[in-house]
Amino acid sequence: MTLRQSTSLSSLSSLSRDNYSPNSHYTRNNLLPGQWKSRSIDRNMEGDLPEDNIQRHSSQSNKNKSERGSGNKKKTKKKHLITANLSGTRYEVVRQMVEKLGYSVSKEDDWGAYLIWNDSFVSFDRISDLKSYQRMNHFPGMGEITRKDSLARNILRLQKVFPNEYDFIPKTWILPSDYNLLLGHARELKSKKKQRTFIVKPSNGAQGHGISLYRNAEKIMQSEHTIVQEYIDKPLLLDGFKFDLRVYVLVTSCDPLRIFLLNDGLVRLCTERYIPPNDSNVGRLYMHLTNYSINKHSETYEKSMGVDTGSKRSIQYLNEYLRRNHHDVNKLWTDISEMIVKTMIAAEPHVLHAYRMCRPGQSTAGDSVCFEILGFDFMVDRKCRPWLIEINRSPSFGTDEKIDYDIKSALVEDTLKLLNIKISDKRRNLANQKAEAQKRLFRTTKKGDGSDMTELQRKQQNIAKKKEELKEQLNKVRKATTREDYENRNLGRFRRIFPSDDRLRQERYCNLMTTAFATMLSGRNNNMQKEIERTYNNRLREEDILDQIEQCEADEKDGRLFPSHRPPRAPKPLTSMPENLPTVSNDDEDDSDDDSIIKRPHSRSRPQSSHHRSNSEKTQNQRPGSNTSLQRSRSLTRVVGNNKTTSRNGLDENVLSNIVRDKEDELTRKTLTALNEMRIKFPGKSDSEADNLLDRLHENMKFHKPRIANYWLVKLDSIKRRKVIDIVRSNVRAVLQRIWKCSDIDSLRIYRIFSRVFNRLLWSHGQGLWNCFASIGNTWETIFSKSSDSINEYELYCCRRIVQLCKDCLLIVYQFATEAKSAPQSNSDTEQDSQPPNLQRNGYGYVTSRDKPPASWNPQTFSQRYSKLYQNKVEGMT
Ligand code: ADP
Numbered sequence: 001m002t003l004r005q006s007t008s009l010s011s012l013s014s015l016s017r018d019n020y021s022p023n024s025h026y027t028r029n030n031l032l033p034g035q036w037k038s039r040s041i042d043r044n045m046e047g048d049l050p051e052d053n054i055q056r057h058s059s060q061s062n063k064n065k066s067e068r069g070s071g072n073k074k075k076t077k078k079k080h081l082i083t084a085n086l087s088g089t090r091y092e093v094v095r096q097m098v099e100k101l102g103y104s105v106s107k108e109d110d111w112g113a114y115l116i117w118n119d120s121f122v123s124f125d126r127i128s129d130l131k132s133y134q135r136m137n138h139f140p141g142m143g144e145i146t147r148k149d150s151l152a153r154n155i156l157r158l159q160k161v162f163p164n165e166y167d168f169i170p171k172t173w174i175l176p177s178d179y180n181l182l183l184g185h186a187r188e189l190k191s192k193k194k195q196r197t198f199i200v201k202p203s204n205g206a207q208g209h210g211i212s213l214y215r216n217a218e219k220i221m222q223s224e225h226t227i228v229q230e231y232i233d234k235p236l237l238l239d240g241f242k243f244d245l246r247v248y249v250l251v252t253s254c255d256p257l258r259i260f261l262l263n264d265g266l267v268r269l270c271t272e273r274y275i276p277p278n279d280s281n282v283g284r285l286y287m288h289l290t291n292y293s294i295n296k297h298s299e300t301y302e303k304s305m306g307v308d309t310g311s312k313r314s315i316q317y318l319n320e321y322l323r324r325n326h327h328d329v330n331k332l333w334t335d336i337s338e339m340i341v342k343t344m345i346a347a348e349p350h351v352l353h354a355y356r357m358c359r360p361g362q363s364t365a366g367d368s369v370c371f372e373i374l375g376f377d378f379m380v381d382r383k384c385r386p387w388l389i390e391i392n393r394s395p396s397f398g399t400d401e402k403i404d405y406d407i408k409s410a411l412v413e414d415t416l417k418l419l420n421i422k423i424s425d426k427r428r429n430l431a432n433q434k435a436e437a438q439k440r441l442f443r444t445t446k447k448g449d450g451s452d453m454t455e456l457q458r459k460q461q462n463i464a465k466k467k468e469e470l471k472e473q474l475n476k477v478r479k480a481t482t483r484e485d486y487e488n489r490n491l492g493r494f495r496r497i498f499p500s501d502d503r504l505r506q507e508r509y510c511n512l513m514t515t516a517f518a519t520m521l522s523g524r525n526n527n528m529q530k531e532i533e534r535t536y537n538n539r540l541r542e543e544d545i546l547d548q549i550e551q552c553e554a555d556e557k558d559g560r561l562f563p564s565h566r567p568p569r570a571p572k573p574l575t576s577m578p579e580n581l582p583t584v585s586n587d588d589e590d591d592s593d594d595d596s597i598i599k600r601p602h603s604r605s606r607p608q609s610s611h612h613r614s615n616s617e618k619t620q621n622q623r624p625g626s627n628t629s630l631q632r633s634r635s636l637t638r639v640v641g642n643n644k645t646t647s648r649n650g651l652d653e654n655v656l657s658n659i660v661r662d663k664e665d666e667l668t669r670k671t672l673t674a675l676n677e678m679r680i681k682f683p684g685k686s687d688s689e690a691d692n693l694l695d696r697l698h699e700n701m702k703f704h705k706p707r708i709a710n711y712w713l714v715k716l717d718s719i720k721r722r723k724v725i726d727i728v729r730s731n732v733r734a735v736l737q738r739i740w741k742c743s744d745i746d747s748l749r750i751y752r753i754f755s756r757v758f759n760r761l762l763w764s765h766g767q768g769l770w771n772c773f774a775s776i777g778n779t780w781e782t783i784f785s786k787s788s789d790s791i792n793e794y795e796l797y798c799c800r801r802i803v804q805l806c807k808d809c810l811l812i813v814y815q816f817a818t819e820a821k822s823a824p825q826s827n828s829d830t831e832q833d834s835q836p837p838n839l840q841r842n843g844y845g846y847v848t849s850r851d852k853p854p855a856s857w858n859p860q861t862f863s864q865r866y867s868k869l870y871q872n873k874v875e876g877m878t
Contacts, residue, residue, distance in 0.1 A: 080423050085110050088118030091397035093405065097412040103421075114421050119394050127358040130369045132432070133425035138393065139254055139370040141354030145347040146374070146393040148227045149174045149203035154346040155388075161515050166346075168339045169388050171230040174203075179222045186217035197231035197277040206392070208291040213282040232387055233276050236380045238313075238321065242274040243267050244290040244389060245315060247376040248411050249340055250494060252418060253368035254351045256535045258487075259344055260418065260494040261337055264407050265315040271298035290379075292396075304403045312403055327384045336386050337497045338505075340376055343388060344498065345512050349520035363476075367483075371419060373411065414492030420483075460556065467552045474545045481542070499536060503744045510537040543756055547783050551763050667740055668750060668794040674735045675801040680727075680808040682816065690812065697811050705773075708814050713766050721766045724813050728805045729758050750798070753791060756783050757799045761806050769810060772803055 084098045087108035094117055098105060106113045111129070116122075116136045124140050144150045152172040159166040173182040189196055198217050202210040203225045213231060214220055220228055235242045248262040272286040281287060286298045295301050295311055304310025307317045319329050356362075359369065375395025378386045397412065399405040453461070487496060500506045510532060517528045682690040697704055712721065732754055733745050745751045760780045761769040771779055780803060784791045791799075 080426075082115070082421050082423055083110060083113040084115040084117065085113035086117050088116070088120070088122075089397075090119060091399075093397050093399050093408050094412055097409055097416060100413065101416050103416075114425070115416075115419075121393065124354070124358050127355075127370060130359075131426075131429055132362065132366055132369060133429040134369055135367075135419055135421060136370055137372060139251065139351050139355060139372050140358050141351040142347065142372060142374075142393050144350040145343055146391050147204050148201055148390060149225070151343075151391060152227050154350075155343070157519050158342075158346050158512070158516060161519065162512065165342060165512060168335075168342075168386070169229075170232055173228045175220070175224060175226045175228060176222050178228075182217055182220065182228055189217075197233055197282070199229050199231045200226050201229070202226055207293040208285065208289045211285075211289060213277060213288060215277070215279060215282060231277060232379055232381055234382045235274065236382050236384060237274055238267065238269055238318070240273045241269040241271070241311075242288065242290060243269045243318075243380075245318070245336075245378040245380065245386075246395065247315070247336060247340070247378060248395065248407075249344075249374045249376055250411075250415050250418065251344065251372045251374065254348065254355050254370070255362075255368065257344065257348055257352075257498055258496065259341060259498040260491070261340060261497045262407075262411055262414070263316075263493045263495060264410070266403070266407060267313040267315060267318045268292050268295070269311045269313070271295045271300040271302075271311055304401050310401075310403070312401060314403055314407065322384065332380070332384055332386060336376075336378060339378075339386065339388050341498045341500075341509060342512060343376075343391065345509060345516050348513060349517045353520075363472075366479075367420075367425070371415070373415060410493050414490075414494055417490045417492055418487060418494065420486055420490070463552050463556055467549060470545055470549045470552065474542065474549070477542050477545060503746060507537060541752065543752070543783075544759055547756060547759060547763075550783070555764065664749075665792070665794065668792070668798065670739045671735060671750065672794055672798050672801065674739060675732070675798055675805070678731060678735070678801075678805060680805060680812050682812050693815060694808055694811055697815065701773075704814075707818075708773075708810065709770060711814050711817065712770060712810055716766070718762075718765065721762060724809055725758055725761055725769070725806055727813075728802060728809050729754075732802060732805075750795060753784075753795055753799065754802055757802055758806075761803065769803075769806055772807055 081102070081104040083106040084103045085106050085108070086095055086098065089095075095105060098115070098117075103115065112131065112134070114134060116130075116134065118137060121138050121143070122136065127136060127138075127140055130136055144154055152169065152174050155166050155169050156172065171185075173179070173185075175182070195215070196217075198214045198220065200212045200214060200220055205211070214228075217228070220226075237243075244267075246266040246268060248265050250260040250262070252258045252260065268290045270287055270290050272284060274287055275281055277288065285294055286300070289295075292312065302310045304312045307314065308321075319333075322329050322332065355368075355370065362369075372393065373395065375392035377389040377392070379389050380386050397408050399408055498509065500509060513536060514529050514532050517532065521528060679687055680690065681687070682693060685693070712724075716724070733751070736745050736748060736751055737743070740748055740750075742748060746755075757780065760783050761772070768780060778800075781796070781799075784796070
């Protein structure tokens with residue numbers, strides 16, 4: 001049974017074209033803030049002000065400006081203003097907000113203006129020509145989500161990989177290519193005796209032009225460039241009318257991506273009561289299409305007179321309405337903001353590619369020259385589930401009703417504030433250009449000198465290069481922090497939805513982004529993938545980079561000059577290993593070096609060595625605060641973070657921060673106790689056996705030292721070394737999770753501190769941990785001496801305990817590996833002489849062969865194997 005009806009709505013929808021006319025009454029004449037209360041809507045149905053009112057306002061503001069400067073004419077002339085070229089926009093509200101912020105509107109041909117605002121998209125060339133202090137309100141490549149067919153293509157591509165994440169557009173077919181799929185779907189529906197309505201839209205259409213509804217998909221023409229969608233036939237209704245949401249989204253940068261969502265928007269209602277589509281009503285566009293450009297021509301169109309009436313309402317009003325009707329508004333907006341981010345992620349590979357083509361070499365640390373306000377249109381179905389319908393890259397800033405003015409003026413004003421355009425940007429741009437030119441010059445003069453360089457000079461150059469890169473990274477991180485601080489203080493009515501503050505969500509987004517790039521680059525995305533991870537997932541912290549810079553400097557000083565990219569292949573010379581081992585002593589009082597301060601717990605049940613004295617004992621002996629060098633604020637030579645606390649409920653900030661600090665101190669003490677109780681397990685051995693084994697290793701360290709060094713510094717590659725440290729790290733995380741009752745461990749200050757210690761131990765291909773075996777093994781503590789982060793003594797004890805655990809862990813992994821290696825040859829008498837005598841004497845005779853592993857032995861796998869065993873053991877413990 002085939003149903004008739006394929007009524008075209010295009011003839012009626014063409015009525016709306018005047019929306020784009022520059023002479024349109026509602027785009028030229030606008031309200032001034034506060035004007036609505038004093039004017040009668042009846043007198044002027046469009047709600048506009050007479051044009052001369054605006055002119056008067058502009059000339060008044062100009063007059064004020066000139067009056068202000070009249071005292072010193074010369075000064076006024078010289079005074080620079082942020083200039084805005086608005087010749088490309090017909091919207092008064094943009095001009096008004098620009099003036100409100102004190103910018104000066106420049107002439108049509110001022111292409112050097114700080115701000116250039118265009119209603120329509122501009123060419124790539126124009127974007128390429130922009131100076132880095134300028135801002136233009138469009139991104140190249142955004143057409144990938146603002147054209148209907150491209151949006152569908154990009155979403156459907158990711159839908160194949162993530163069917164559950166990208167399920168927010170109605171079923172869509174892109175014609176002509178998907179025509180057969182569409183027919184197949186229609187036939188399937190027919191065979192199941194199901195009836196669906198389809199909506200057909202021109203691929204590059206707008207304002208409802210050329211849209212038709214079909215009750216029978218087989219009647220849809222194949223040849224046209226259109227998209228076909230399943231019609232959402234059970235929409236949520238407002239007073240019996242179908243509606244859609246216009247949600248405003250600001251993208252301030254694509255490199256890296258930053259997205260903001262306005263906390264208000266428009267709800268646009270149809271003007272004829274909704275009846276689900278049937279053969280006789282599919283042509284009634286006032287019932288099925290929510291476009292303002294169509295419905296404003298309806299006789300029943302109602303101008304919004306208050307918050308709860310009219311054909312246009314605010315999203316704030318809708319939220320209230322939904323709450324009253326027991327819908328989950330929070331979920332609705334979480335869903336919508338996720339959909340926006342996911343859509344932008346689908347666009348990002350294209351936008352970033354186009355942007356980088358236009359702006360080759362532009363540093364990601366700098367401000368983006370492009371920004372864009374996008375109008376996302378959503379429909380909501382009866383289950384309050386949002387559906388993305390389309391995205392507009394030139395949403396209307398027409399303000400013929402008060403509600404338009406209220407929302408759009410806020411949108412433009414807050415956008416301009418977030419852009420943070422500064423008069424000094426131009427000067428800085430010139431200075432940067434100069435510096436770049438000098439750098440280039442310097443590079444060319446240096447060329448050709450490489451052949452004369454000695455090995456040492458080349459290494460020095462490598463280190464200098466690495467340092468330069470790190471400084472650049474540091475610059476980026478600092479700029480990003482400053483930008484974020486600025487954003488947080490100037491969000492206005494926006495909220496940032498990407499990057500997300502929710503770590504898990506951000507990780508999910510990062511995963512989607514990686515796949516989006518992989519899909520676009522057909523798998524050739526190795527570098528891109530790393531870049532995405534670096535940018536969005538593992539955001540480098542200032543301290544980490546500063547640590548690395550310090551390490552470079554230390555390398556420079558000490559002459560530890562490794563090639564910058566590869567760890568050395570050959571065994572490291574013994575000079576790079578600790579000369580002295582911690583003195584094995586029974587003297588409990590001897591805490592002159594780091595190792596004697598860090599004690600292993602349960603020392604009473606084991607032979608007492610200074611090495612094994614309990615940390616908690618030490619803590620008891622030393623009252624907090626007694627060691628001034630360890631108190632908070634060890635050094636503040638770095639840029640101090642902006643850790644302002646604001647009291648929300650009127651409590652004195654000092655009191656509040658004292659309470660927080662006390663609580664933190666208490667949790668830190670608990671963490672220390674838990675760390676002291678933590679043991680490194682040896683697979684298949686009891687705790688005391690493992691302890692004994694560690695004692696033996698320490699006692700015979702002279703013998704083991706070169707072997708452990710060889711194992712740690714040479715045999716293990718960086719991944720394996722990290723795995724050894726991760727054995728401790730993952731358990732420390734578990735402890736923190738338990739004690740601090742926090743799922744986002746990475747956001748904890750204490751974990752950030754620990755993280756720096758772990759990084760330090762992995763420093764210089766594992767040299768960091770190896771240095772801890774030396775008599776001056778506490779040099780890692782210098783990472784805190786130049787840090788902006790203060791560290792209190794309990795935190796320091798925790799760090800010391802962690803270092804101790806990592807040392808134990810290395811010893812046990814080494815021992816495990818050695819045993820595994822020698823097990824098949826336990827009867828062999830090769831190299832018996834090289835065994836430490838006491839190992840043999842004490843029955844540890846399984847260490848038989850160290851230098852010639854059996855053929856079956858693979859040094860690459862044992863730490864992995866060990867870590868698995870260890871993880872299994874330790875899980876129940878922590
Ligand atoms: P245009 O860019 O021409 O406005 P849209 O895709 O926004 O095209 O569609 C116009 C209107 O048609 C929407 O505002 C909405 O009311 C209605 N519409 C579009 N797609 C659907 C759909 N899949 N289901 C129900 N209504 C739809």
